[in-house]
Amino acid sequence: MKEKILIANRGEIALRIMEACEDLGVDYVVVYTKEDEESLHVRYAKEKYRICDYRDMNDLLAVADESGCTAVHPGYGFLSENFRFARRVVKRSRPLIFIGPSWEAIRDLGNKLFMKKLAKDLGIPVIPGTTEPVYNEIEAELKEEELLEELGSLGVQKPSLLVKAVAGGGGMGIEEVKSLEELRPTFRKIRAYAKRLFGDEGVIIEGKIPVFQHLEVQLLGSKHGEYVHFGTRNCTIQSPYKQKRIEIAPGFSYQETYSFDPKKVEEEIINYSIKLAKAFNYDSVGTWEWLVTPDGKFYLMEVNTRIQVENEISAKISFIENKQVNLIKEQIRVAFGEKLGYSQKDIEFKGTSIEYRLIAEDTKKGFIPLSGTITQISWPELPWLTMRTHVPQDKPYAIPTQFDPNLALAIVYGETFEETKKRGLTLLDQIIIQGITSDGKELKTNISFLKEKTEFLYKFLEA
Amino acid sequence: MKIEYEHLNVILQKFKANPYKIFKVNTIHTGYIREFLVKEGDEVKGPSGKWLEKPGTPLFVLEREKNLKTIRAHINGWVQNLRTDLLGRFVEAEETILEIKHPLSQQEIISEILLSALYLVKAPETAKYVLSPGLAAKIEKEGLHKVRIKKGDELLIMTFMKRETPILFKEDGVFLIYNIYFKPFQLVEREQPLIGLCPEEQLPYLEKIVSRIKEEWPI
Known part of the structure; x- marks a missing residue:
């Protein structure tokens, strides 16, 4: 039977999945909500259905059945890391293929505390902290003392801790604690906040890594027990709210001077990532996120059991038989049970790639998101540039x-870091995004912020 | 803002000429239209009872993922433009299935006309809104037309682009909350009215307008 994929997402990732389907000769169906009617993913799709919400499992599955789909690609965000959705897709009376890892892997690796505990058991370094939710203040104080001592013994100057809501994420429900006196009120505050917002008052306490680089390992596993990696990415440049803004691959620059051997650290974080992937029979694309300190220590932060926004910079620097890889195509192929057809030694890494996220936001006023109308979006046609957008140009x-x-x-490629950086800055000077806000003012974007921060690529930054 | 009596007459005449509002009934999600429970021209009732505990007239049955859902009238009126051609077919979300021709009540006419007389706090963005908890509690305790607000008071919380943003009152002077034009967490289009306010000294004038409308529109 010919496969047909329901693309359960929107915008540029829906477009990239559509492109991968067309390259593979697989049929697809697109969904959209009323607000997205003008998005290019809707314009370019031959078969499309309007749904009530991208998070509505029933609507997605009803469309999958009606259109005769055999598989669901969740993209990123929305339901992509919802193990209940993945389980329902494969366990219903008309089962479908979930283009992602098994629902058990999503459940276990997505639970930060469980993942941390398992990683610890496998000897994988994780950020010092609690591996069970803390509910009472006395226990929290005991943990704080232990952790401050542990951080001190790791050589962290002026150690501090982060008190986080277990159910939080994306920078929500996190506060820093620098002394024992601060713990109780902060703990109470976060516990109340967690209960109010997430219905779960569990709190975790973690050591704060004051200066770091944020590295990612891009893995791919198949249903045949094959594992390869597509190197590392560096995602240290983020907004103050911990949202990524510029990513670069590979994760370390071979021209920078480090106080440690970057090749060795890279090899170690890749090996540890594969070790954890193997423990789950992980059989899709996935990203293992690490913090690396200036003295070369590294800690596993979390695992993203889906395709990442920034996957394409890894693809740009990975070559098999001199051809650049497409990770979305690889993700679809392995979900359909295909063998990889290559091994790690067949993957050659060449060049550097940078991704810029172009966003309508006011970087001078707390990165507030802006709404309005885009009247012009244009960029030069350049052989080293790939633009991904759902915004119409016409x-x-x-x-x-x-x-x-x-x-x-904006995904830029170059032979060397210097060349790629120069190309990136050239592009940011030439790209035009114009628009008006809903109250008639000029629409701001983050282009100036991206230009300024390009200079900080590969630098260790303070949290 | 004030409405001249002559202008009020014109507005009232306009409503008298066409005392109806058309409400579209759209599918809330995808699914198959399994059964129509009304026919063209049928009279339907919206939810009723003190707490709107009695549901509206059943209109049609939508089936999705083997679950049948009866879609009911949310307002009184008569059925028109019923899409019987959709029976047994799969429909997308937001598909219009029928319309309800709704006769405007006295209270609705008052509310519509006062849009021209009140100071309106309008939606700055297409977003979901909720009254700020403090203001909601005050209105519940004291009732409309009694709660005062001034510059800097938190009026609303807007959920927009996945962030919650407080909306503060920016005008000078003291105003009374006269009317609320939205339901909590309902998506409100930009520039649509959220709250109607009036300066305290204008309250008698507004009450005169309301009495006048009530005279002209007794039901």
Whole structure:
């Protein structure tokens, strides 16, 4: 039977999945909500259905059945890391293929505390902290003392801790604690906040790594027990709210001077990532996120059991038989049970790639997201540039207010870091995004912020 | 803002000429239209009872993932433009299935006309809104037309692009909350009215307008 994929996502990732399907000769169906009617993913799809919400499992599965789909690609965000959705897709009376890892892997690796505990058991370094939710203040104080001592013994100057809501994420429900006196009120505050917002008052306490680089390992596993990696990415440049803004691959620069051997650290974090993937029979693309300190220590932070926004910079620097890889195509192929057809030694890494996230936001005023209408978006046609956007270039586009105001991804490739950086800055000077806010003012974007931060690529930054 | 009596007459005449509002009934999600429970021209009732505990007239049955859902009238009126051609077919979300021709009540006419007389706090963005908890509690305790607000008071919380943003009152002077035009967490289009306010000294004038409308529109 010919496979047909329901693309359960929107915007640029829906477009990238559509492109991968077309390259593989696989049929697909697109969904969209009323607010997204003008998005290019809707314009370019031959078969499409309007649904009530990208998070509504029933609507997605009803469309999958009606259109005769055999598989679901969740993209990123929305339901991509919801193990209940993945389980329902494969366990229903008309089962479908979930293009992602098994629902058990999503459940276990997505639970930060469980993942941390398991990683610890496997001897994988994780950020010092509690591996069970803490509910009472006395226990929290005892943990704090232990952790401050542990951080001190690791050589962290002026150690401090982060008190986090277990159910939180994306920078929500996190506060820093620098002394024992601060713990009780902070613990109470976060516990109350967690209960109010997430219905679960569990709190975790972790050591704060004051200066770091944020590295990612891009893995791919198949249903035949094969594992390869596509190197590392560096995602240290983020907004103050811990949202990524610029990513670069590979994760370390071979021209920078480090106080440690970057090749050795890279090899170790890749090996540890594969070790954890193997423990789960992980059989899809996935990203293992690490913090690396200036003295070369590294800690596993979390695992993203899906395709990442920034997957394409890894693909750009990975060559098999001199051809650049497409990780979305690889993800689809392995979900359909295909063998990889290559091994690690067949993957050659060449060049550097940078991704810029172009967003309508006011970087001078707390990175507030902006709504309005894009009247012009244009960029030069350049052989080393790949632009990914769902924003039409031929008519004004009203930014939907239900989603983040992401406008485009600019993916730049070069032979060396210096060349890629230069190309990136050239592009940022030439790219044009114009628009008006809903109250008639000029629409701001983060281009100036991206230009300024390009200079900080590969630097250790303070948290 | 004030409405002149002559202008009020014109507005009232306009409503008298066409005392109806058309409400579209759209599918709330995808699914198959399994059964129509009304026919063209049928009279339907919206939810009723003190707490709206009695549901509206059943209109049609939508089936999705083997679950049947009866879609009911949310307002009184008569059925028109019923899409019987959709029976047994799979429909997308937000598909219009029928319309309800709703006769405007006295209270609705008052509310519509006062849009021209009140100071309106409008939606700055297409977003979901909720009254700020403090203000909601005050209104519940004291009732409309009694709660005062001034510059800097938190009026609403807007859920927009996955962030919650407080909306503060920016005008000078003291105003009374006269009317609320939205339901909590309902998506409100930009520039649509959220709250109607009036300066305290204008309250008698507004009450005169309301009495006048009630005279002209007794039901």
